[in-house]
Amino acid sequence: MKKLKLVYSLIGTFFISFAVSFFRLADFGTDPYTTFNLGASGFLNIGFGLFIMITSLIALILIYFDNRALVGIGTLFNIFIVGNFSDITVNLYNSYFTSPDGLLIRIIFSILGLFFISSGVALYTEAKEGVAPYDAFPIILTEKANGRWTYGTSRVIIDVSFSIIGFLFGATLGVNTLITAFLLGPIIQFFRKIFQKDLETRMLRYSTKK
Numbered sequence: 001m002k003k004l005k006l007v008y009s010l011i012g013t014f015f016i017s018f019a020v021s022f023f024r025l026a027d028f029g030t031d032p033y034t035t036f037n038l039g040a041s042g043f044l045n046i047g048f049g050l051f052i053m054i055t056s057l058i059a060l061i062l063i064y065f066d067n068r069a070l071v072g073i074g075t076l077f078n079i080f081i082v083g084n085f086s087d088i089t090v091n092l093y094n095s096y097f098t099s100p101d102g103l104l105i106r107i108i109f110s111i112l113g114l115f116f117i118s119s120g121v122a123l124y125t126e127a128k129e130g131v132a133p134y135d136a137f138p139i140i141l142t143e144k145a146n147g148r149w150t151y152g153t154s155r156v157i158i159d160v161s162f163s164i165i166g167f168l169f170g171a172t173l174g175v176n177t178l179i180t181a182f183l184l185g186p187i188i189q190f191f192r193k194i195f196q197k198d199l200e201t202r203m204l205r206y207s208t209k210k
Helices: 002-027 032-044 048-066 073-096 103-127 133-145 151-168 173-210
Strands: none
Touching: 002 032, 002 073, 002 103, 002 173, 032 151, 032 173, 048 073, 048 133, 073 103, 073 133, 073 151, 103 133, 103 173, 133 151, 151 173
């Protein structure tokens, strides 16, 4: 069962990498965390992949002392894979294709980005093998709210805040930034219910076989 959870966590991480790549190529604005990292890395003149590792490691230390149960192998997957794999994907695309400037293809890339990031976060969150430092923030905020609001609301609060910070650092806000800032939380919550049920079914089958 541990292997299945690790597979879920790894697939979720690569889904997020693809999502970040699709958002960057669509150029309609990126998700809030990517917006923050693109803005701050550009302001400080540091590579995106390197900067996202630095900010994730700093956040990891803070989260470890608040709720270490959220830290695991999935956390490391996210820190070292997402930014670097996104850089590789975008560079490979630009090596073989021209930048997508048609409205239709950019809309398709945006839709794919929204699907991959919401399902990816839901996948590795439900795997419970550790989550990305950024994705731990709304979970912690929800716990501290003591039932006053849902995970979806906490996610919106975090996403909107990071979008604003990224904008102040010079990142471009676009349609995708606004959509993900306000809708990502509820969509992730929707996918989490699906994957939670799927994992429970698979675990039941596994325990029955044993």
